[in-house]
């Protein structure tokens with residue numbers, strides 16, 4: 001069991017059955033069901049004993065062909081930082097392929113906006129309630145393609161070969 | 172400059188401080204020492220390019236120190252670093268906006284071939300989409316190689332071909348220095364000290 005001081009608070013509030021704690025390399029990851037994501041994050045933000053006022057990143061993981069059994073194919077991770085307590089915790093939700101939606105955290109952390117847009121574009125995960133769900137990084141050639149999925153070919157689907165060359169005369 | 176005193180009558184040639192030449196040669200000679208590079212530095216090679224432009228290697232010795240960050244004022248495009256599919260249209264646009272006559276140097280493994288970045292996002296060699304005159308291999312290339320690349324461009328510029336060329340030059344600068352195997356590492360006293368400590 002983890003000796004992270006926030007974990008008992010989460011278990012007390014949300015119940016043992018919803019909180020799955022994993023320790024690796026000194027990082028504590030708490031896997032929770034998607035349905036209580038916003039509640040958990042709101043609690044971690046507001047509770048004076050937690051005080052996780054900063055969301056450092058949002059990213060997705062594709063667990064296709066992962067050596068260890070996982071709850072579902074996709075994971076979304078939210079590493080949080082408490083500056084007051086000098087503590088970090090990672091919240092993780094699993095998404096199965098048939099329901100790739102997760103609620104946005106934009107109501108709690110304004111800074112989640114761009115990270116969520118990036119995760120959405122790279123993995124095709126929809127962040128419900130996002131104020132500005134446009135694509136963010138990739139060019140238009142990648143419309144509807146999700147290059148960080150394991151099923152996407154590393155060398156692309158011909159995007160990098162699809163331009164018109166210019167020659168010394170045509171320039 | 173290929174001055175041609177011989178066309179003058181002998182008497183004049185010896186006495187007058189005159190040198191005759193063709194206009195093309197004169198223009199080419201001027202161009203050679205006033206290349207205005209546009210650094211298209213998208214990755215680590217750009218750092219090496221900055222070093223070449225700074226005092227230690229000093230591109231100013233070749234008259235190419237006037238970096239322009241607008242293509243409309245430059246005639247030599249240095250592509251230093253990897254070019255992504257998102258950046259490629261920008262590169263093409265910049266090339267099109269440069270003044271004639273213009274040259275392109277593809278610096279480093281990434282710009283020339285995509286390097287180790289064989290992925291969906293990186294163009295595998297800019298010469299597929301823009302004409303490249305000089306390729307400089309290396310990761311990053313040594314400043315000496317860059318200077319040699321510039322000297323190749325100078326050579327062409329000096330030929331005074333004012334018409335736009337129909338074909339890129341396709342010159343490859345080869346590294347001159349063979350890497351020393353680790354077992355043959357030089358002794359401490361053999362290592363060249365930086366110029367500063369010599370004087």
Ligand code: SF4
Nearest residue numbers: 215216279280281310
């Ligand atoms: S060739 Fe090497 S130094 Fe140059 S951009 Fe590529 S990785 Fe960086």
